[in-house]
Amino acid sequence: MFEPLGYAPAYLRVSEAIRDRILRRDLKEGQALPTETELARQFEVNRSTVREALRKLESSGLLGRRAGGKRLYVTRPSRESVGGGLSQALTLHETRVVDVWEALQAVQPGIAQAAALRRTPAALERLAASAQRFAGRRANRDLAVEDVADFFNALGEASDNPVFVLLNEPLLRLLKPSLAVIIDRVPQARGRIESAQKHIVEAVAAQDAETAATWMMRHVRDFRRGYEVAGIPLSTEVGQDLDVS
């Protein structure tokens, strides 16, 4: 019947005040934040309180530190930061590999399509280079996995759609461990990935959205076959390795 009358601790109000200024683009990316002491003075709270607020913003990826630096700068949440948060959440929601795969299947053809339509020459080159790198590296298992992920990332960037870019990251992160197993256990996996990537690159180069989507569908479907051949149960939960950092 009654709402709880809202009270917010000071550290929260401070963090929201700063966050709003950032979202409003009032504090621009790359700009240095005032010092903790100065913020404490302006908000009229203790420095400890300011620090608690800063920690919140830091872990939302809105504030960051330049390497080896001391002061905080306004940053936009990076792919890694967003990916870390989401994949962490998915892990705790008991996501299974089949769930990730299904999402991949739903979204990747659309990304391929968009990439084919809008790729710049530079993005195309990056994509081709990624495929090349995977094809040329027959040795290391983990590097191969990184290359596959990089291919998807390059495609996301080529689509020039930040939603796709940010969505890709967590899915790939969760995919990687099982992909490593597939590459280890399924001899023909590398070849099939290589072939799919080649066709996708060609379609993107030709700006043929339809073909790009089709090959991507096959590519993703192949992963599912990979799970079966490698003997990974589809109901395996992802993220038991917790490499989030």
Add this chain to the structure above:
Amino acid sequence: MFEPLGYAPAYLRVSEAIRDRILRRDLKEGQALPTETELARQFEVNRSTVREALRKLESSGLLGRRAGGKRLYVTRPSRESVGGGLSQALTLHETRVVDVWEALQAVQPGIAQAAALRRTPAALERLAASAQRFAGRRANRDLAVEDVADFFNALGEASDNPVFVLLNEPLLRLLKPSLAVIIDRVPQARGRIESAQKHIVEAVAAQDAETAATWMMRHVRDFRRGYEVAGIPLSTEVGQDLDVS
């Protein structure tokens, strides 16, 4: 030649230690965290340091507070928390309505498909109820928007795929403001949404994945028409209203 040798401030190491225990399911959801003083004792750091660590985990959604409560409990990141973070990130990446729309177009048919295949009777009922609610409410603009979002959410839940559930939230959040404008300015919008929802519900009821996906595609494509008719430029940036909370 050399990596910078890793140093991490204590508050970070504490927060990572706790986070790992949570991700490892060592600390289970719903469990109460030890008190700040106790944590400080165990980690052998000051309580202020512990508090900074807790603020980080709090804003990743891994720790939460029961309404009006004081102690912290282990929680899984809620849809809202994930959605807030992601939509905040997308806002800062200058995402445009057309980007969100494109992502919706890519992902929603897949969700509809999965929902059709796996919906439980309960989920179907929830979905139908949501459609009903939208159809029956011809008055308020904002409530109508909420109903549309709820329909997508219900579909996501029916798909029984946490990836879809969590992905939906930020997209809907960013979609809402423009959707409100569409409903205001495009007289036939309500009717078309109502019709699409009806067909989707029917297809999901019949477990006809193909039809569900097809109608969803039409439904999403309609939004794009809506933008054009309502005179919203597709390159409008989303999230200028910053209702993240």
Add this chain to the structure above:
DNA sequence: GCGCATATTATTGTCCGACAATCCGACAGG
């Protein structure tokens, strides 16, 4: 004047101790 090493200063990370507000649990009374 300019580049570079060096000295100063400012800022962060961490600690300590304190205190008010208030949530929690127990306990008594109707």
Add this chain to the structure above:
DNA sequence: CCTGTCGGATTGTCGGACAATAATATGCGC
């Protein structure tokens, strides 16, 4: 069983302190 009271535990916030080091100014040689 519900309500009111009470004491202890816990959080939120404060002030001050200090070492380490990043940032900045200073001086020097050219």
